[in-house]
Amino acid sequence: MSLTNTVTAEDLIRISGVDPSKCMQCGKCSGACPSYDEMEYHPHQFVAMVRKGQIEKLMASDAIYQCLSCFACLERCPRNVEPAKLIEAVRVAVIRQQGMNHMTANDIPEKLDEKLPQQAIVSAMRKYSK
């Protein structure tokens, strides 16, 4: 995990296109988040923590896999901060590191059931691996 140190707030800002300084910490995004109970850090915390440079904590948290990419936080933010993009940037920064795929093709068979649509598999691979 030593590579984690090399990811900076600036990297995440560049990858996501998000400007965390626009955030006024109103918490509306987290209030809208359907995954609130499951996520260790909530969308407004992602924004605040990137601002403070607490990147390692975010990269090590399971919260990046609990985000549903539903875009509720992004839609409902009064400042157009788009937290979902920042969360995705953290996830991408993790899985782009060597050996850090969260799910690989080998994990798929045990998860298959008869009715599972292709789109579930394709999207899981795309979200969780590089």
Add this chain to the structure above:
Amino acid sequence: MWLFDEIVKFHITELEGQVNHMKYSYYPGCTLKTKAKELDRYGRLSAAKLGAELEEIENWQCCGAVYPQAEDEIATKLSAVRTLDAAKQKDQELVTLCSACHHVLKRVNDDMKNNEYVRTRANNYLKLDVPYEGETSVIHYLEMLRDRIGFDTLKAAVVNPLKGVKIAAYYGCLLLRPSGVMAFDDPENPTIIEDFIKAIGATPIKYSQRNECCGGYIAMEDKGAAQKRVDVILSSAKNAGADLIITACPLCMYNLDANATESVLPVKYFTELLADALGVKEED
């Protein structure tokens, strides 16, 4: 006489314009070729009945199912750009049916139009004869019904109105958000599927969870989390008095069906009810 000819000619060209307009490029996506064949089949039968010709894009590739949000993701957007360019070549609007495909194609199209970074790099990779710059208009099948065919026309074409059936529309996330790009309907108070339900003679049931996420993307990662979301949605619809739920998304369909633990409601594709109402369900 001369003037008369000109007027007739003008009207003919205008009419041809309208007729042409009813021909669309169509992107089914991989799930509609496998696990969601009914969504596709009933969609095609119904479109034909309504006079809309759906021409499947040749040799299309899977769109990837999730829109890559990272600004520097280019390669993962290319298959969508190829599809968009194929529709441009035919000078047709591009109709989609799977909510996820629609989301990906619509957002990549927006990038190609408005994001200089993505546009330049994607075009550098693809080396098309003419660069693609977001020219194609991408519409979902429901938008074709609402904005091109019209719900009044649909209503008039219904031979088997689904009287008395109480239907809950499930929008989910991907058709509505981000509304700035999707421009599908009011993201907090959409009406398009309810209007569709009325047009086929049934009764729409409104419930608070209709535009909240079902957790489909996390079904493979954390089944418990998906089950929790599904139960919230289904009980919300059931308590509002619905007999069934309709969706446009194969992932929602799977998730609402397979990950329900408590109140179970039948889940159907909107195209199945459409085909039923139009009297084409048993054909094929």
